[in-house]
Amino acid sequence: MRLRVEFTTEPFDLDEAPAHAVVAREVIQSAQLDAVDVGPFGNTAEGGADEVLTAVDALLRKSLAAGATRVSLQVNVIGEGEK
Numbered sequence: 650m651r652l653r654v655e656f657t658t659e660p661f662d663l664d665e666a667p668a669h670a671v672v673a674r675e676v677i678q679s680a681q682l683d684a685v686d687v688g689p690f691g692n693t694a695e696g697g698a699d700e701v702l703t704a705v706d707a708l709l710r711k712s713l714a715a716g717a718t719r720v721s722l723q724v725n726v727i728g729e730g731e732k
Contacts (some may be wrong), residue, residue: 652701656722669717680704
């Protein structure tokens with residue numbers, strides 16, 4: 650099964666990326682995922698179910714520890730050829 654996760658962390662800071670946002674991006678970028686797109690208002694990653702779920706666990710734990718007060722995420726099952 651393939652999954653796509655979309656997430657944001659809060660609170661926002663438009664002047665400089667907060668520590669929790671930097672940590673969340675580092676977790677996702679270092680995970681064993683096929684497609685990663687990071688941006689100032691949202692981030693997306695895709696991969697196998699085990700890899701995505703492992704990355705989401707680390708993302709939640711580390712971004713909350715780094716000061717996130719809210720993490721919004723959505724996980725979708727995607728088809729093998731779907732983008």
